[in-house]
Amino acid sequence: MTNTTSPITLGHAEAATPIAPGRTPWEQEAIGFVIGFALLALLPLIFGDTYARHILIMAFIYAIVASNWDLSLGYGGVFNFGHLALFGIGVYAYSLLTKLAEFDPWIALFASGVIATLAAILVTIPILRLKGIYIILVTFGFAQLVMQVIISQSAITGGTQGLVRIPGLYVFDHNMVRDGKSAYFYIALALLVASTLFLRVFVRSRAGASIVALRDNEEYAVSRGVSIVRQRMLTLAASAFFTGIAGAFYAAYQRNASIDVFGMSLATIILSMVLLGGTSTIYGAIIASFVLTIFAEWMADFGAWRPMITAVLIIGVMLAYPSGLVGMIKASWGAVAGRLKRPA
Amino acid sequence: MSALAEILFGGLFQGSLYAMMAVGLALVWTTIGVFNFSHGVFMMLGAYIAWQLIELGLPAAVAFPIAVVVMAGVGWILQASVVRPLIGRPNIVLVVVITTLAAGSLIENGALTIWGPRSKQIPALIAGNATIGGVGVSLHQIAIIVITPLILAALWVFLNRTRLGLALRAVAQNEDASHLVGLNVTALYGLAFAIAASLAGLAGIFMGGYRFMSPVMGSDPLLKALIVVVFGGISSISGPIFAAYLIGFFEAACSYYFGLYWTPALLFGVLILTLMVRPEGIFASRSRGLA
Numbered sequence: 001m002t003n004t005t006s007p008i009t010l011g012h013a014e015a016a017t018p019i020a021p022g023r024t025p026w027e028q029e030a031i032g033f034v035i036g037f038a039l040l041a042l043l044p045l046i047f048g049d050t051y052a053r054h055i056l057i058m059a060f061i062y063a064i065v066a067s068n069w070d071l072s073l074g075y076g077g078v079f080n081f082g083h084l085a086l087f088g089i090g091v092y093a094y095s096l097l098t099k100l101a102e103f104d105p106w107i108a109l110f111a112s113g114v115i116a117t118l119a120a121i122l123v124t125i126p127i128l129r130l131k132g133i134y135i136i137l138v139t140f141g142f143a144q145l146v147m148q149v150i151i152s153q154s155a156i157t158g159g160t161q162g163l164v165r166i167p168g169l170y171v172f173d174h175n176m177v178r179d180g181k182s183a184y185f186y187i188a189l190a191l192l193v194a195s196t197l198f199l200r201v202f203v204r205s206r207a208g209a210s211i212v213a214l215r216d217n218e219e220y221a222v223s224r225g226v227s228i229v230r231q232r233m234l235t236l237a238a239s240a241f242f243t244g245i246a247g248a249f250y251a252a253y254q255r256n257a258s259i260d261v262f263g264m265s266l267a268t269i270i271l272s273m274v275l276l277g278g279t280s281t282i283y284g285a286i287i288a289s290f291v292l293t294i295f296a297e298w299m300a301d302f303g304a305w306r307p308m309i310t311a312v313l314i315i316g317v318m319l320a321y322p323s324g325l326v327g328m329i330k331a332s333w334g335a336v337a338g339r340l341k342r343p344a
Numbered sequence: 345m346s347a348l349a350e351i352l353f354g355g356l357f358q359g360s361l362y363a364m365m366a367v368g369l370a371l372v373w374t375t376i377g378v379f380n381f382s383h384g385v386f387m388m389l390g391a392y393i394a395w396q397l398i399e400l401g402l403p404a405a406v407a408f409p410i411a412v413v414v415m416a417g418v419g420w421i422l423q424a425s426v427v428r429p430l431i432g433r434p435n436i437v438l439v440v441v442i443t444t445l446a447a448g449s450l451i452e453n454g455a456l457t458i459w460g461p462r463s464k465q466i467p468a469l470i471a472g473n474a475t476i477g478g479v480g481v482s483l484h485q486i487a488i489i490v491i492t493p494l495i496l497a498a499l500w501v502f503l504n505r506t507r508l509g510l511a512l513r514a515v516a517q518n519e520d521a522s523h524l525v526g527l528n529v530t531a532l533y534g535l536a537f538a539i540a541a542s543l544a545g546l547a548g549i550f551m552g553g554y555r556f557m558s559p560v561m562g563s564d565p566l567l568k569a570l571i572v573v574v575f576g577g578i579s580s581i582s583g584p585i586f587a588a589y590l591i592g593f594f595e596a597a598c599s600y601y602f603g604l605y606w607t608p609a610l611l612f613g614v615l616i617l618t619l620m621v622r623p624e625g626i627f628a629s630r631s632r633g634l635a
Contacts, residue, residue: 311450
């Protein structure tokens with residue numbers, strides 16, 4: 001990053017990273033991060049059956065997609081409604097690379113992330129001059145465009161039928177099918193850890209601070225030398241990489257690809273994870289992904305009532321707690337802490 | 345000759361349906377400044393209510409107006425429950441997207457539970473067929489082509505010549521000033537939603553008369569209406585109407601010359617190009633802050 005942003009040179013290099021008031025020190029966050037993910041890594045010991053593990057794997061995938069969406073939506077303030085298209089691009093990139101081009105699955109997984117990133121850069125171009133609702137509409141249009149292209153090229157992509165028998169991932173000679181899904185569980189968890197680490201480091205960096213500055217006061221940020229074009233592209237590209245990888249992993253895990261990933265219902269669920277968790281936290285989206293995925297499973301007996309109950313729940317939380325579950329936790333924690341320690 | 349007639353007719357027909365949908369979206373956007381993603385579900389619900397009333401033995405001429413009035417009530421309730429409490433929040437645009445999507449999902453799944461997934465059809469406005477310029481058309485479609493401009497004209501008169509309509513437009517232009525002169529802004533928000541919902545319901549009744557109905561029938565028209573509104577400019581009522589017919593003709597010509605598969609892709613390509621060149625839409629003179 002060029003030094004044009006701060007004309008006043010500071011005495012020491014450590015001051016380069018801006019510390020916002022009320023921000024958790026990184027040491028504390030690192031401890032919480034390690035403990036939290038270590039607990040997740042121990043979950044297969046409790047949940048031995050493959051179905052429970054399957055639910056957890058899906059929750060991890062959704063958590064990656066939702067937390068990356070939080071980067072562009074929450075921190076960047078860019079309403080990218082094509083985020084699920086980036087996920088879908090990951091799904092189809094992996095499927096086509098492994099099935100038609102016969103790439104090694106791991107290379108294809110990585111390449112899918114790169115392809116999704118390139119697609120994100122491409123979609124940034126038309127929205128550079130736009131704001132708010134217009135960004136929603138163009139990115140929404142982009143998602144539909146990608147879907148229509150995939151449907152129309154049915155000779156390669158399988159069209160509305162989708163693709164089946166997609167090669168899965170492998171770990172040396174380990175049998176991926178008969179291990180009670182534990183290999184896929186740990187790969188998904190590793191991806192979530194990598195993605196979360198990347199997102200948290202990004203939002204705590206100078207670049208992260210600059211995209212928040214652009215969101216909160218664009219004129220001032222631009223006048224201080226933050227490039228809106230470069231930072232917006234950076235935001236979307238950064239949010240796309242792990243989203244694409246999550247899509248590729250989803251395809252490898254499910255062993256099939258279908259056009260449903262572009263549908264409104266998945267987008268609504270993931271978006272509610274982002275908003276339910278509370279934007280601009282990263283962790284909120286991850287927590288909400290677990291809560292919603294497990295909640296949806298827990299309600300499996302309700303059948304047709306399930307989506308309706310979920311919808312009512314989403315509306316209820318949005319009306320009562322505009323800052324989402326994290327705001328809800330903070331508010332109740334504040335009430336508890338207030339009782340324990342009365343302010344002077 | 346027959347190619348031209350086919351494109352002209354197809355464009356007029358699709359354009360009419362898009363205009364009915366897009367006007368409601370634009371009305372809500374200009375007055376409240378939010379995008380209603382449950383608009384497509386309004387369309388579906390209007391058609392199903394009409395179907396249910398006819399099933400109960402009412403004649404179509406009675407059932408259709410009742411369904412439209414019921415839809416106005418649905419629009420009002422939806423506005424009061426998921427939009428009004430959020431007004432004044434800093435991120436209202438985004439939060440309303442999710443609450444209206446959730447409300448849409450609620451209504452859609454509710455319809456699926458009540459009426460089941462089996463396709464239904466409601467009677468056409470006028471039964472029978474005709475041949476015009478070498479193209480076979482149904483009288484139902486002709487009726488839609490004729491009725492839609494009348495309804496849109498009535499809406500224009502309402503918005504430009506009546507006190508209530510002017511009040512609606514005043515809220516759209518300057519909300520604070522409307523408060524100051526004593527307009528009941530909350531009620532006007534409800535009215536905007538009610539009008540939008542009844543127009544969408546009417547579009548649903550039109551559509552249910554020539555195509556099979558299903559609980560998800562509204563999602564594609566909503567998408568097209570979004571394109572129309574963006575294309576025509578979000579800040580006015582007349583812009584989306586012109587754009588609706590233009591898109592209708594474009595779509596009819598595309599599917600005639602390039603086939604049905606390429607039409608949506610071409611349409612979105614045109615949309616993205618339009619937004620890059622003129623983000624405020626091609627028929628807009630002024631915009632609501634582009635935010």
